[in-house]
Each structure stands twice: as C-alpha cells, then as structure tokens.
Amino acid sequence: MTARVGVVTFPGTSDDTDVARAVHLAGGAAIRLWHDDPALYGVNAVVLPGGSSYGDYLRSGAIARLAPVMQTIIDAAQRGLPVLGICNGFQTLCEAHLLPGALTRNEHLRFRSRDQWLRIEATATAWTNAFLPGQEVLLPIKHAAGRYVADQHTLDELEATGRVVARYIGGNPNGSQHDIAGISNAAGNVVGLMPHPEHAVEALIGPSLDGLGVFTSILKNLAGAPA
C-alpha cells in the first residue's frame, strides 16, 4: 500500500505544495491536512512545511502550535507518528515542545537565502535513514530565524545521544549553536530541519537532488526499515 504522508497547511504556509510534490516524486501519497481540522485522515507520517504561519506573529511557530490539527499531531507524535518540521515547521515543533530548544533571529539579522552544504550526522531517524552517515548534501535555506539555541545541558545531551541530525558545513549561515541545522527527538520519529529538502528534488529547479533522500527515508521507514 502506498504510504500516506500528511502535509499541513497553516495560514501563511508557503512550501506545502513543494512538499506534496516531493512526497509524490519519492513514491508516496501526499494527503493535504488543514490547520483548522483536527483529523489526520489515516496518514502514516506528517510534514509541517515552511512559510510564515500566522504571519510569524509573537514568535515563529508560537501560534501554529495551538492550531486544532497540531493538538492531534502532538498526541500522535508522542505515540510514535513520524513528524518532520521544515523551517517554520521546525520552529513550530520547538514551540510545541516536541523538540528541545528554540530558533531565534539570525545572528546577523539578515534573511538568508542560499544553497547550503550540510553534513547528515544521524541516519537512524525516520527521516534520514536513506542517507549515508556523514553524507554531505546541498540544500536551499531561506530563513530569518534559524539560529538554534538551547541551554548547555540540552546541547550536551543532543550531542551525546546522536540527536544532531544535520550540521552546517562550509560556513554557518545564521549563528546556530554547534552549527546545528536539524535535530531529532529521543525516539527519532520527530525531526526538525532548517534547510529545505523539498526544494532539492528536481534538477530543473533545485541545486541538487539531495532533498529526495528525506522523503525516500520516510517511505523506507514506513515500509519497515528500522527507524
């Protein structure tokens, strides 16, 4: 059976169509989910795409995490549903306390939009198992608040338990602590990524096809590969 990957749209989400296309290109079925509807329609995994949900009011992701669909997603994620947050979705997962830490204004205050090299550091998660350990990938970034911060205890724990999923290489674009570009929860089903894998799935418009690995990872995971 084709894996059903939910793609959430909040008011202000902008990358939902690209994520749905990436899921389709990887061989899955994208099921569009609406912020105001708590039903998940039997999806096997969920992606929170990037954008500026609720105008980024208060803090990026702070309002989105209170949306009806998020209450269902938070409960399901705590029971093991694979959830990926990209950019604004990563911010929302931190605000929802599904991931530790927070994403704050870029150190240099500039919106950063460029292609960025990363190293995939953790390949045991539901969303990165198709990569090789240490694989270097090129993905677009585009954000104003991508500087990952957490207290020292949290950073130490993330490092010690292999939960830094991706790290910026060739220059840190936002001042993120430990060059962190992505992290996972302890179980590995919830991952937040600041870069955009969904924008690197086709040669015509992406800098690489590296992003496809994220979407083939979740399909592998749902097909029974170890998370």
Add this chain to the structure above:
Amino acid sequence: MARVVVDVMLKPEILDSQGQAVANALLRLGVNDVSSVRVGRRVEIEFVGDSPDPQEQLDRAREIAEKLLANPVIEDFTIRLAEAGSDRTDVSA
C-alpha cells in the same frame, strides 16, 4: 478598568541581535555613549468584567505568559497591573 502589562525580554545570555542593530544605528545618529540596548515585547491584556480581583488577574496573566507570550527557553517576562490609559504602574508582580 485595569489591565495587565506583560513585558517579555530575551534572557540575558541570549544574543539580542535586534538590540545590537539598534545600538549600531544609534552611532549613526551621533549617540555614542550607549553601552547596551535590548529590545523586548510589551503585551497588554484586559479581562472582561468590571472589577476583577487584581491578584487573580496577575495570576492568570502569569499563566498566559508562561504558556504563550514568552518562550521560557529564550525569554523572561515580568507582569504588573496598570490603569487603562496610563503607563503608571500600580502593582508589581
């Protein structure tokens, strides 16, 4: 009618890049004796009802601040009561 004022500030150990940008802009304004600028957010809340109990208002505002207005990972907040239409602080919390 009283209102509750919640001031949210980045924790001292979190780099305040907005405050730094303002400090740099002040130099361009010719102000060169400023040692620090920090930028925060002020939220004003009014509850329904004619004369809600002040302590209850503060308690509820604290709960709101903890859950939504501030992110405890990166921000601190203070709350106080103020008369509507006035910036004068009547009760500190």
